[in-house]
Amino acid sequence: MNPAEIDSRNLEVDPLAKFGTMGPTDVAIGLETYRLKVTGKVETPLSLSYDEILKYPSLTETVLLICPGFFSNNGRWTGVDLKNLLLGAQVKKEAQYVDVVGSHEKRVRITLKELDQKRIFLAYRINGETLPKKHGFPLRLVYEDAYGSDWIKYVDELVVI
Numbered sequence: 001m002n003p004a005e006i007d008s009r010n011l012e013v014d015p016l017a018k019f020g021t022m023g024p025t026d027v028a029i030g031l032e033t034y035r036l037k038v039t040g041k042v043e044t045p046l047s048l049s050y051d052e053i054l055k056y057p058s059l060t061e062t063v064l065l066i067c068p069g070f071f072s073n074n075g076r077w078t079g080v081d082l083k084n085l086l087l088g089a090q091v092k093k094e095a096q097y098v099d100v101v102g103s104h105e106k107r108v109r110i111t112l113k114e115l116d117q118k119r120i121f122l123a124y125r126i127n128g129e130t131l132p133k134k135h136g137f138p139l140r141l142v143y144e145d146a147y148g149s150d151w152i153k154y155v156d157e158l159v160v161i
Contacts, residue, residue, distance in 0.1 A: 004145035008064040011074045016127045020071030024104050025134035027154045034138055036085075036122075040099075040160035043090035050138050054124065056080040061119045067148035077142045079123035082158070083115050091160050100141045101157040108141065108150040109161070119144040122155055 031050045038046035060078040082098065091112070098115075100122075101107040110120060122139040124131050131137045136153030143150050 003064060003066045003147060006064060006066075008062070008074055011062075011064065013062060013076050013127060014073045016075070016129060016132070019065075019073045019075065019126075019135065020067060021134050022067045022070060022148060023106070024102075024153060027103055028133065029103060029138055029154060029156075031138065034156070036139065036155065037157045038085055038089040038160070039157065041092040041095040042086075042160050043092060044088070046085070046089050048085075050124075053080055053085075053122075053139070056084050059121060060125075061121070061142070061144075063119055063142050063144050065142075065148050065151060075126050076128070077121075077123040078125035078128075079121045079139070079142065081121045082110075085122070085158060086112075086115075086160065089158075089160070095160045097161040099157075099159040099161060100152045100155055101159060102136075102152040103154040103156045106152055107159075108143070108146075108152055110143070 036048045062076050064074045066072040097109050099107050099109050123142045139155040141152040
């Protein structure tokens with residue numbers, strides 16, 4: 001199943017207990033030291049605590065997560081729009097991409113134009129609950145129309161390129 005080819009608008013939301021996991025599931029991140037960094041081609045690099053991130057306007061979207069051959073789960077994800085975070089950092093005009101980086105050094109590159117066309121954001125809640133550690137707490141990339149391998153867990157940096 002290609003996520004970009006599936007109309008998931010009428011799918012039921014799956015209970016969190018039925019959600020599958022792939023990749024790292026045991027990364028422990030302490031909120032007292034956690035910082036989300038926004039770096040690269042920006043005028044104002046950011047270093048945001050979890051509490052500061054929670055103060056940004058939130059959005060909640062139902063987005064289908066597919067790990068081909070393993071599972072697909074439809075969830076109601078709540079988090080912060082990447083565009084809002086990048087706006088605060090004042091992205092330079094020549095920038096074209098943002099790399100979303102997890103604390104385990106996994107990353108995915110997204111075009112800045114794509115941020116306007118799809119539901120792409122950093123989630124801190126799933127189905128009304130705080131994002132569990134095994135699903136990427138404190139922040140996980142939600143990336144509509146991309147396979148689960150690109151839904152980076154434990155996000156700790158946005159690098160504008």
